[in-house]
Amino acid sequence: MKLKITHIASVAVLMFLTLSTTAFAQINTPRGSxxxxxxxxxxxxxxxxxxxxxxxxxxxxxxxxxxxxxxxxxxxxxxxxxxxxxxxxxxxxxxxxxxxxxxxxxxxxxxxxxxxxxxxxxxxxxxxxxxxxxxxxxxxxxxxxxxxxxxxxxxxxxxxxxxxxxxxxxxxxxxxxxxxxxxxxxxxxxDVTNIVLADIRNKMQDQPGFNRQTWEQAATFALNNGGDLDEALRWINNAIAGQFYSKQTFNNTQIKAAILMKQNKKDEALAVMDEVMPIATVLEIHRYGRQLLGQGLTDKAMEVFKFNAKKHKGTWPVHYGMARGYAGKGDFKNAIKHLEKALKNAPNPQSKANVQANLDKLKKGEAI
Incomplete structure (x- = not known):
C-alpha cells in the first residue's frame, strides 16, 4: 500500500511540476532587451x-x-x-x-x-x-x-x-x-509604378471601379508615372463616356488631351479640348491658355484667350490672359493695354500685385 501511495504521490508531484513550469512559461515579464x-x-x-x-x-x-x-x-x-x-x-x-x-x-x-x-x-x-x-x-x-x-x-x-x-x-x-x-x-x-498600377487594376474590379473619379485618378497616375499610355487612354475614355457613372468634364478631357499630347497626337489633343471649351469656367480656360503657352503653342493660346474674353466679357482674368497671349507673341503694346484693364478688375491685393509686377516688367521691355 505504501508503495502504491508513493507512486501516486510521485505522479502527482511530477504533474504539479509540469503544470507549474507551463504556467511560469506563460507569465509575461520584462525582457532585458x-x-x-x-x-x-x-x-x-x-x-x-x-x-x-x-x-x-x-x-x-x-x-x-x-x-x-x-x-x-x-x-x-x-x-x-x-x-x-x-x-x-x-x-x-x-x-x-x-x-x-x-x-x-x-x-x-x-x-x-x-x-x-x-x-x-x-x-x-x-x-x-x-x-x-x-x-x-x-x-x-x-x-x-x-x-x-x-x-x-x-x-x-x-x-x-x-x-x-x-x-x-x-x-x-x-x-x-x-x-x-x-x-x-x-x-x-x-517598383512603385507597377505596384500601384497592379493595385489600381485590382481595385477597378471592385467597388472603386464604379466611380468616375477612380478612372480619372488611374489615368492621371499612369500618365505622370511612366505607365502604359494606351491603357491610360482607355481608362480616361471610360470616365468620359460609355458607363452609367461616366461624364465628360473639362478636367477629365484635359487628362485625355495630356495623354494624347504625350503620344505625339497634338491635333487630336487640341480637338478634344475644343469640344469642352463651351462648358469650361473662366478660370479653367485661362489656365488652359497658360498651359498652351508653356507648350510653345502661342497662336493656339491666343485663340483660347480670345475665346475666354468673348465668352466671359469683362470678368477676371480675361484681360490678364489676353496680356499674356500678346506678350507671348511679342506685342508688348497690346499686352500693356490689357494688363492695365486687368489691374482694375483684379479681385484681391495679391492678384493686383501680380498684375502690377508683370506690368512693370513689360514697361521695361522684359518678357513675362
Whole structure:
C-alpha cells in the first residue's frame, strides 16, 4: 500500500511540476532587451523590422560581444552562424511587395535578418527564408533568400541597438542598424509604378471601379508615372463616356488631351479640348491658355484667350490672359493695354500685385 501511495504521490508531484513550469512559461515579464518594431512606407509598400534592443553597457561590441565572421555558438544545429542582428529571437524584416534589397530582387514576405560582421568597414547582410528560428542558432545557408555585402560607417555612440529608416525617396529607403559607434546600412527599393498600377487594376474590379473619379485618378497616375499610355487612354475614355457613372468634364478631357499630347497626337489633343471649351469656367480656360503657352503653342493660346474674353466679357482674368497671349507673341503694346484693364478688375491685393509686377516688367521691355 505504501508503495502504491508513493507512486501516486510521485505522479502527482511530477504533474504539479509540469503544470507549474507551463504556467511560469506563460507569465509575461520584462525582457532585458526590449522588443521593438519600426516601419516605413515607400510608395504604397510597407517595410517593417521587428527586433530586440540590447544596450552597450560599456561592453566591447565588435569582435568581442559580436564576434567577427561566422561562429559556432555552441547551441542549436548550426555549426557556423552569423550574428542575429539584435537579441533573443530572429530579427525579422517584412516586405509587403516584391522588392530589391541591396540591389538584389526578393519576393514579398517575412525573412530572418542576419549579419556577418567583419574587421574594418565590411559586413554581409543575409535575409533567410527561415524567420521563426531562435536567433542564429539554427542558421542554415541553404535557406538564404539573398545575401550581399555592405560598407559600414562610424557614427556617434548609440547605446541602444536601433534600426532606423534614415533616408526615403519616392521609390526607395535606406535602412541601418546602429549600435555603439557602428552603422550598418543597406538599401530597399520597390517598383512603385507597377505596384500601384497592379493595385489600381485590382481595385477597378471592385467597388472603386464604379466611380468616375477612380478612372480619372488611374489615368492621371499612369500618365505622370511612366505607365502604359494606351491603357491610360482607355481608362480616361471610360470616365468620359460609355458607363452609367461616366461624364465628360473639362478636367477629365484635359487628362485625355495630356495623354494624347504625350503620344505625339497634338491635333487630336487640341480637338478634344475644343469640344469642352463651351462648358469650361473662366478660370479653367485661362489656365488652359497658360498651359498652351508653356507648350510653345502661342497662336493656339491666343485663340483660347480670345475665346475666354468673348465668352466671359469683362470678368477676371480675361484681360490678364489676353496680356499674356500678346506678350507671348511679342506685342508688348497690346499686352500693356490689357494688363492695365486687368489691374482694375483684379479681385484681391495679391492678384493686383501680380498684375502690377508683370506690368512693370513689360514697361521695361522684359518678357513675362
Amino acid at each position: 526590449q522588443k521593438a518594431t519600426v516601419s516605413q512606407t515607400v510608395g504604397i509598400s510597407e517595410v517593417s523590422v521587428t527586433y530586440s534592443r540590447p544596450s552597450v553597457q560599456e561592453r566591447e561590441l565588435w569582435g568581442k560581444l559580436v564576434p567577427y565572421g561566422m561562429n559556432n555558438l555552441g547551441f542549436g544545429t548550426a555549426k557556423a552562424s552569423p550574428w542575429r542582428a539584435g537579441a533573443n529571437e530572429n530579427t525579422t524584416i517584412t516586405l509587403s511587395h516584391d522588392a530589391k534589397v541591396g540591389g538584389k530582387p526578393i519576393k514579398a514576405g517575412t525573412y530572418g535578418l542576419h549579419m556577418i560582421i567583419k574587421k574594418g568597414d565590411k559586413a554581409t547582410i543575409i535575409l533567410s527564408n527561415n524567420s521563426t528560428a531562435w536567433g542564429s542558432y539554427f542558421y542554415e545557408p541553404s535557406e538564404d533568400a539573398v545575401r550581399f555585402d555592405v560598407i559600414t560607417k562610424e557614427i556617434p555612440h548609440e547605446e541602444l541597438l536601433t534600426f532606423d529608416f534614415y533616408k526615403v525617396t519616392a521609390t526607395s529607403t535606406s535602412l541601418a542598424l546602429q549600435w555603439g559607434e557602428k552603422e550598418i546600412p543597406f538599401s530597399i527599393s520597390f
